[in-house]
Structures are given as C-alpha cells and as structure tokens.
Amino acid sequence: MRLIAVVLLGGMLGILNSTMVAVAIDPLSKEFDASITTVGWASTGFLLAVTATIPFTSWAVDRFGSKRMWIIGLSLFLFGSLLSALAWNAESLIGFRVLQGVAAGVLDPLVLVLLARGAGPARAGRVMGLMGVVLSLGPVLGPVAGGAILEGMSWRWMFLLSLPVGLVALVLAVRIVPADPPRGSEESQMRLDVLGLALLGPGFAVLVLALSQSADRGAFTVWQVLLPLIVGVVALIWYAVHALGVRRVPPLIDLRLFKNTSFTASVTVMTLSGLATFASLFALPLYYQQLQGHGTLAAGLLVTPVGLGAALAMPLAGTLSDKIGSRFLAQAGAVVAALGGLFLASVSATANEVWPSLAALVMGLGLGFVGAPTMGSLYRTLPMHLVPQGSSVLYMLNQLGAGIGIALVTVILKTVGDGDVLKGIHGVYWFAIGTLGFLLVATFFLPGRITAPPTAAAPAGEEPQTVPASS
Structure with missing residues (x-):
C-alpha cells in the first residue's frame, strides 16, 4: 500500500x-x-x-x-x-x-x-x-x-x-x-531501436498537433492541420513496416501485441473512453460560461462531477473486476454513461445547475465503471515483461483519443451549432453517445475472469487462458 x-x-x-x-x-x-x-x-x-x-x-x-x-x-x-x-x-x-x-x-x-x-x-x-x-x-x-x-x-x-x-x-x-535490475543480458535486446524512436513518438506527436490545430481553427481542411496529419500518418505507416520487418534490434513497440484480442479490445475501449470523456470536459464549461453566464472558476467547479463520478466508481469497479471479470462491468458502465449523456444532449439553457451536474455525475460514474476494469484486464492479459510496451500503447492512444475528442467538439460546435451554442452542445453529446455505442461493441471482446496469470515467457501475441466471467 x-x-x-x-x-x-x-x-x-x-x-x-x-x-x-x-x-x-x-x-x-x-x-x-x-x-x-x-x-x-x-x-x-x-x-x-x-x-x-x-x-x-x-x-x-x-x-x-x-x-x-x-x-x-x-x-x-x-x-x-x-x-x-x-x-x-x-x-x-x-x-x-x-x-x-x-x-x-x-x-x-x-x-x-x-x-x-x-x-x-x-x-x-x-x-x-x-x-x-x-x-x-x-x-x-x-x-x-x-x-x-x-x-x-x-x-x-x-x-x-x-x-x-x-x-x-x-x-x-x-x-x-x-529496485529492479534491467531485464535481459543479450546486447541485441538492450539496443535502442533508433529508427523506431524517430518515427513512433514524433508520429503520434504530430497527429496530436494536427488535432490541436484543428481545434484552434475549427476546421480539418486547412494546411496547418493537413500537413502534420499527413506527416504523422506516413511516420506511423513507416514504423509499422519497420517494426514488422526482420532485423537484429527489437522494435520499440512490438506490433504483435495486437494479435492478443483482449489487449486490442482494452486499448480500443480506453481510446474511445478518452474521446468521450474529453469531449464532455471540453463542452460542459462552454455550457456554463456561454449559456448560464458563470465565470471561469465557477464553470471549472461545476465540471468536477464528471471526474468525481469516475473517481468514486473506479475503486469499486476495479475491485469487482478482480472477482467477476471486466466485460459485464464495462458494458454496464457504457450504458450508464450514455444515459447521463442523453440528458445533456437535451438540456435547456435555463436548466437549474443541479440537473446537468447530476447528469455529469452519472456520466462520470459510468465512465469509471468502464475505465478501471478495462485497465485491469489489460495488465491481467499481458505477460509482465510486456507491461511497459502495453502501457506506452495505452497512453499514446488515450492521448490521441483525447485530442480527437477536443478537435471534433470544436468542429461540431461550428458546423452543427452554426452560431447556436446550445444546439452545438447537444450535438457534442450526441457524438459522445455514439462513441459510447462503439465502445459498448468493443467491450464484448474484453476477457472474462483469468484462471491463470500470464507467464513471462508467453509470446507477445499469445492469449492467456481465460474462462467467461461469471456475469
């Protein structure tokens, strides 16, 4: 502890x-x-x-x-x-x-x-x-x-x-x-994949930059967005070709990780969760500031129910997932989060702050029941020596999901809202509900309860032995 x-x-x-x-x-x-x-x-x-x-x-x-x-x-x-x-x-x-x-x-x-x-x-x-x-x-x-x-x-x-x-x-x-000693003794295992480092990190970074620029400019078709977007996609494709090729130095991130269905489902769910979460966190302050006239600090405080709900749900959901598996909990969480989003997709400009705050709390609770079990399933299904690579993939895709969420919010507010802030915010939450729908589909590929922990010798793409969750 x-x-x-x-x-x-x-x-x-x-x-x-x-x-x-x-x-x-x-x-x-x-x-x-x-x-x-x-x-x-x-x-x-x-x-x-x-x-x-x-x-x-x-x-x-x-x-x-x-x-x-x-x-x-x-x-x-x-x-x-x-x-x-x-x-x-x-x-x-x-x-x-x-x-x-x-x-x-x-x-x-x-x-x-x-x-x-x-x-x-x-x-x-x-x-x-x-x-x-x-x-x-x-x-x-x-x-x-x-x-x-x-x-x-x-x-x-x-x-x-x-x-x-x-x-x-x-x-x-x-x-x-x-203290933990460095893993492995072979020189080839300890050599840095320099080309992979030059492609993977910067590739994701310029994709995030493209999304940030689209959020600032409210469009995807300007050169400030398209140029880094193209550079990022080319860099990641180049990395994939490089990582799957035969060479003496191991790749920075072994793409065979994605042969593991449970791992792929986990990172997909967390990416979509980040997208829905940050879309909500970006749109809700605008509702309180532009439609209800609150200042920056007050709007910030009124947004906290989203994070508070997730913070309350995650310890309970994580503990339960160790007993009954992740799949059912994540599915229930996605449904609950969508119900909270439904209220915010129809909220009025004059609603008492209590109601959108409660809806945000419900949405946060649902997302909490998605997050902790999904992260737990990722680490239960990976051999321990692949946990650093799994963590890197999870964080990069979660950052990318957050960037996509924020960028799309600005585009939705500009195109769907077309000057009508309330209509735009409703559009953002319908987008969040749609994202949660795709997330719900991905949860069906999460693992059930694990009967035997993965061993350090397991191959990158090998599935651990699982049985369906009791749920």
Whole structure:
C-alpha cells in the first residue's frame, strides 16, 4: 500500500500540470505581452513532449530499470517546474514546459508499470481503480487548482507548489520503490531501436498537433492541420513496416501485441473512453460560461462531477473486476454513461445547475465503471515483461483519443451549432453517445475472469487462458 501511495503521489504531478496551465493562457499572454496563440504552446508543447517521450520510456525501463527511470523522471520534472516558475518570456516558458513534458512522458506510463508489477494479475483491477481516481480527477482539478491559484497569487506559484510535493515524492521513492535490475543480458535486446524512436513518438506527436490545430481553427481542411496529419500518418505507416520487418534490434513497440484480442479490445475501449470523456470536459464549461453566464472558476467547479463520478466508481469497479471479470462491468458502465449523456444532449439553457451536474455525475460514474476494469484486464492479459510496451500503447492512444475528442467538439460546435451554442452542445453529446455505442461493441471482446496469470515467457501475441466471467 505504501508503494501505491508513493507512485500515485508522483504520478499526480504530471497529470495536474498538464491541465493547470490551460486556465492561465490569458493572464500569461498579458504578463509576457505575447499572443494567446503563442502562449498556448506552453500547453501544446507539454502535450507533444509527453507523447513523443512515451515510446522511449518503454525501452528505457528494460534497459535501466523502473526505479531508476522513476527517480530520473521525478528529478527532471522538479527541475522543469523550477525553471518554468523562473521563466522571463513566453519562449522560455514554452521551452521549460517542454522539459516538463519530457519528464511527464517518463512518469505517466511508469505509474502503470510500477502499479501493475506491485499488484500482480490477481489485484490488477483494484490497483488500476486507485490509479483511475488520479486519472479522473486530474483533468478537472487541474483547471480548478490553476484558477484558485491565479485568484490570489502569482502565476509562478502554479509551478512552485509542485516543488515541495515533488521533493516528498522523490525522497519516498528512493526509500520505498523496489529496485529492479534491467531485464535481459543479450546486447541485441538492450539496443535502442533508433529508427523506431524517430518515427513512433514524433508520429503520434504530430497527429496530436494536427488535432490541436484543428481545434484552434475549427476546421480539418486547412494546411496547418493537413500537413502534420499527413506527416504523422506516413511516420506511423513507416514504423509499422519497420517494426514488422526482420532485423537484429527489437522494435520499440512490438506490433504483435495486437494479435492478443483482449489487449486490442482494452486499448480500443480506453481510446474511445478518452474521446468521450474529453469531449464532455471540453463542452460542459462552454455550457456554463456561454449559456448560464458563470465565470471561469465557477464553470471549472461545476465540471468536477464528471471526474468525481469516475473517481468514486473506479475503486469499486476495479475491485469487482478482480472477482467477476471486466466485460459485464464495462458494458454496464457504457450504458450508464450514455444515459447521463442523453440528458445533456437535451438540456435547456435555463436548466437549474443541479440537473446537468447530476447528469455529469452519472456520466462520470459510468465512465469509471468502464475505465478501471478495462485497465485491469489489460495488465491481467499481458505477460509482465510486456507491461511497459502495453502501457506506452495505452497512453499514446488515450492521448490521441483525447485530442480527437477536443478537435471534433470544436468542429461540431461550428458546423452543427452554426452560431447556436446550445444546439452545438447537444450535438457534442450526441457524438459522445455514439462513441459510447462503439465502445459498448468493443467491450464484448474484453476477457472474462483469468484462471491463470500470464507467464513471462508467453509470446507477445499469445492469449492467456481465460474462462467467461461469471456475469
């Protein structure tokens, strides 16, 4: 339990910082006398750095050990936080935020790796449920915390407050996180897939950039979107050809992982869940601000039921999934989340805040019952030596799903709404309901209860032995 607390404390830093700065874009643009577009790169650069670094982490864990990489990630994050607090112009802030993003790209997948290794297959759902609390609350508490800090303190405190928390997390990690020797002794197994690293991380990063640009511009057909989109697709296709070819150096991410039906279903469900979650988190503040006249901080607080619902559901859902399997819980969660979305797809502009808040809570509860069991099933169906690669795939596709969700919201608001904010928000939630429908189909391929844990010697594409869940 001490290990879980220490890992979650460190993991919380990157998750909160990824969203906290979003509410400070306007005051930072005034502070540095820069455009909002320029300062916005403080958030975009962080996100791209996270995405580009994650594939490297999956290799580095095997090469250097998870404890060593965790300590390196925490130290680098603290250094980036200090430099960000001392930034003197927009360009320096962007550069230091990219450094923070590199550190978060080490920490984020390592959270799942350390928890999965510490829990073992039998308790994977329970531990992923606890991790889900942080994942659920981070995106909604980040803007709230940022808004609260900006109400009474300098923007620099958004970064300075990370230092004492990070130092505590670092000291505890040195003492509590168990040391693990690097895996394998063959030189070929330890060599870095340089071409894969140059293609996979940047390929996903420019796809996220394309989605971010489409969100900013409200269109997919401008060159600022199409150019990175084409570059990203070409890079990923090139990586697939490279990874499936015969060579001496093992690929950064072994695509044979996707031969495992349970793994493919798990990452598909989590990608669609990220898409629906971030579409909701992006649209709901607009409803409260533009239709009900609330300020930034109040709108942020009114959005918290989405994250709160998921945080309440995930520990229970994760524990239950260890006993009855993941499939039924994820299916029930998808249905419940869709019911919450149905109310928000027809909410009026003058509705009492209680009702959309309750609907958001229901939607969050449903998504929580999807998330924890699905993450638990992923780690129960992978051999332990493939957990770092599985974590990398999960995080990259979840980031991509979030980016797609945000980008499509802006397009829906512009095309469906056509100036009518309420109509656009209704369109966003109908899109979220449709996404949950596809998610429900994918849950049928999730595994039942596992009778024997996967062994370290299992091939990448081999299915573990399962029996249908008792549900």
